[in-house]
Amino acid sequence: MSSRDQFASKIGFILAAAGSAIGLGAIWKFPYMAGNNGGSVFILLFILCIFFISLPVLIAEFMIGRRGQKDAITSFKEQAPGKPWYxxxxxxxxxxxxxLSFYSVVGGWILSYLGRALLFMLSAETTAYGDLFNAIIQNPFEAVLTQGLFILMTILIVQAGIKGGIERASKIMMPALFLFFIVLVVRSLTLDGAIEGLRFMFVPNWDYLNGKTILLALGQAFFTLSVGVSVMLTYASYLGKNENIGGAAINVAVMNIIISLLAGLVIFPAVFALGFSPDQGPGLAFVIIPAVFEQLPMGGFFLILFFILLLFATVTSSISMLEIVVSIAIGDRKASRIRTAWIGGFIIFLIGIPSALSFGVWSHITILGKSIFDAVDFLTNSIGMPIGAFFIALFAGYYYSTHISKQELSTSPPLYYLWLALIRFVSPVAIAIIFITGLLAA
Structure with missing residues (x-):
């Protein structure tokens, strides 16, 4: 057994991995994607794509990481010596x-809203939320300050290590996230007219069953599990050899689906009950949700809960992104984790400043017609992640012998061969479609 630091428990690993996957994609992006694309049909397609396209790649990352017991680069070097898989x-x-450089900017926005909510400073005028959001993202001092505070929170957790930092934080934040969600769901479902939101989520409108909705659901399912950037590979490298990676991956996928559905159950019943439209786009969390909660009894309290759980979900994702950088920087050199976390976090903070300023003083700077923030988002989500996931699928599906992958997955023959077929044929084709479509949409 490797002397490498490991998760103290299987549940700690699952909560950390689920926390990485359950971020803004599940709570911020999923509701507005579903809202813009017919609700129930999008949700059904999303769930199917999770299990048949994203999950096989997640299992592949777990397999490579757990087998390597090292950082991402060293794992590939040792498992494929002399070849460029590293x-x-x-x-x-x-x-x-x-x-993380632009994700921390959104984390900063959440801190801005949470601070105002805690101080009861949010406007009483529903129509002012759009102006408030624009004011926050355009204020250079506030944007950079809150981005820095968010990075600081991430550094403080990662520097404490796997057991004392990441696992401990995940064991606190993930159950709290579920608890806060249940409270908000109960409140949303008790509103007059909430049934319309349930119909929107669970009664299919087959007019939306088309190529566009399938493709969008495919993209959401792929990115929501954090596959393609070796984050899950890195977490799995801290997992003991006796753990069932297939079962752990399924638990992560199911938890992600549950949180996504809970986000919908918080938002859509309240949106319909209070006369708003569900197709509000990316501003749903920052513009529409505050306006919705404001109209509820004890709305200020529920708004605070919402932004706390949004912060928790964002932090559990951000620590996984910093961890892969720290893990690789430490390598086998026994470098100080604390020093490495601070240096890595500070460099990422500096890289993120242009994204933080891209809606205000640097809004005139564009890259391929996109703001700096949107350009970095496009580079990572539409190019980097699909390429990474594609080659991870090829490595696990073709470079590994069936003897190795059978041994690592350790499941029944029918389930093993189902995974093998998906990782060799279905997932790579789906990833290629996402990649090509993303490039054409640029």
Whole structure:
């Protein structure tokens, strides 16, 4: 057994991995994607894509990481000596750092809202929320300050290590996230007219069953599990050899689906009950949700809960992104985790400043017609992650012998061969479609 630091328990690993996957994609992006694409049909397609396309790649990352017991680069070097597969690890580290650089900007926005909610400073005028959001993202001092505070929170957790930092934080934040969600769901479902939101989520409108909705659901399912940047590979490297990676991966996928559905159950019944439209796009969490909660009894309290759980979900994702950078930087050199976390976090903070300023003083700077923030988002989500996931699927599906993958997955023959067929044929084709479509949409 490797002397490498490990998760103290299987549940600690699952909560940490689920926390990485359950971020803004599940709570912020999923509701507005479902809202814009017919609700129930999008949700059904999303669940199917999770199990048949994203989950096989997640299992592959768990397999590579747990087998390697090292950082992403070293794992590939030792498992494929003399071959360039280790470049997947380098790409994962770079993409994770870039994702965290702009992800921390959104984390800063959440801190801005949470601070105002705690101080009861949010406007009483529903129509002012759009102006408030624009004011926050355009204020250079507030944008950079809150981005820095969010990075600081991430550093403080990662520097404490796997057991004392990441696992401990995940064991606190993930159950709290579920608890807060249940409270908000109960409140939302008790509103007059909430049934319309349930119909929107669970009664199919087959007019939306088309190529566009399938493709969008495929993209959401792929990105929501954090595959493609070796984050899950890195977490699995801290997992003991006796753990069932297939079962752990299924638990992570199911938890992600549950949180996504809970996010919908918080938002859509309240949106319909209070006369708003569900197709509000990315502003749903920052513009519409505050306006919705404001109209509820004890709305200020429920709004605080909402932004706390949004913060928890964002932090559990951000620590996984910093961890892959720290893990690779430490390597076998026995470098100080504390020093490495602070240096890595500070560099990522500096890289993220242009994204933080891209809606205000640097809004005139564009890259391929996109703001700096959107350009980094596009580079990571539409190019880097699909490429990484594609080669991870090829490595696990073709480079590994069936003897190795059977041994690592350790499941029944029918389930093993189902996974093998999906990782060799279905997932790579789906990833290629996402990649090509993303490029054409640029």
């Amino acid at each position: 470049l997947i690890g380098y790409m994962g580290m770079i993409m994770a750092a870039l994702i």
